[in-house]
Amino acid sequence: MPSEPQSKYDQKLVHVLKTSARVFADKGYHSTSMRDISRATKMSLSGLYYYFKSKEELLFLIQDYCFSTVIDECHRLLTGVDDPVRRLKLLIENHLNYFVHNMSEMKVLSHEANSITGDLFRKINIRKRRYVDLVISLLDELARRYQIKGVDTRVATLLLFGMMNWSYNWYNPRKDVDVAGLSNHVTRLFLSGFLGDTALEAGGFEAGRESHLAREVSIWEQ
Amino acid sequence: MPSEPQSKYDQKLVHVLKTSARVFADKGYHSTSMRDISRATKMSLSGLYYYFKSKEELLFLIQDYCFSTVIDECHRLLTGVDDPVRRLKLLIENHLNYFVHNMSEMKVLSHEANSITGDLFRKINIRKRRYVDLVISLLDELARRYQIKGVDTRVATLLLFGMMNWSYNWYNPRKDVDVAGLSNHVTRLFLSGFLGDTALEAGGFEAGRESHLAREVSIWEQ
């Protein structure tokens, strides 16, 4: 996500954000003191406040940066793809891929969503709502195309996010299946559940072979 | 869960637990001070410590009481039921039913799982592990019976818990579908996803008609 030439300031800010995210993920936002952050970043306590003006803004910056990246990459991936099944598949893969490779940030995003208040909370929530709405409308289109009836797409959407976001509670990259496998589990489980198996092979869905992820091992065929 | 004659002490303890759970659910465990609890329960600050010996033990008691109830009721429901599809269906219904009717406690259970440490944490985790293992073995049996291959049942189990537990983040009983509808969504989504639609009607699964829940409205047929 870097690759652009960043100022010394930006580089250090990002370093602080990443380090803080790790500490927040480990101990939880409220149990982490600014002195913990100071220790982890090897900066003085007061020095931190040059980069943000409150602990809450630090949390906001982490969440905002994280959310932006996921959403931007998601839109980048989806442009040009028309088939809704493929679109959903890509979205799930993108979400989980970022999740697994940035577990601290995503844990903070998932777990500390309500540790933020006021205007900052509102800002984050606008992003979140847009992301959720994207999935809802995607499911709406799916339901329209495949004549699915009687399904609350909002509920289905949030159940899908539940599957994905809850993973910060249990997913262990060293013991569990890898990202591609996880994506396949979620995609297959959700899609065939949602569509009732009517149109899985349609839409070019074949055991995740054409994923954008580097490592691809289908766990569904064998 | 009451119905047994409780001592004055027990009654008051339960009242404190329920009230505290509400406050913890609203503000979060760490952001809630013992003075907040004191205010909500209308007891003096020091008076609270007659019922538990630390804030953390208070959290433990809430989680322990909550977990026991869910698990006990689950075992009660499952005894005598052999068909694994029906068993899973009942388990999901029980979980979500308790979830929706005790949202504060379940939010505390889901969200504050790591706010507890040491021995108390270990105790809670034993219960949790047993509950998870129950579902895993249930999926194992399902997979065996219906010849499902290549699915990591642990992953599938935790995705299922993700769907259910994440709901504390979004489920609004006044706006969303009711408990029965929610259960049906989850059951249908997960089961037909997991089984790949091979054996849904087998095992007596028909749009949730035979649920143990009082109010039953299938959203899948119409």
Place this chain on the structure above:
DNA sequence: CGATCTTTCGAACAAGTGTTCGATGATAGA
């Protein structure tokens, strides 16, 4: 060098934290 930013820091503050302790009222059995 000297001047002007940018970045870092030590020390301190005011507020809030969980918990303890000794004492007081309530309750019930003798």
Place this chain on the structure above:
DNA sequence: TCTATCATCGAACACTTGTTCGAAAGATCG
């Protein structure tokens, strides 16, 4: 009524919290 146990409380303690402020060091450039 005396007594022993249960239940409650006010006041205080020791400690941690996020944040501020003024000064100092580093960098940049004429």
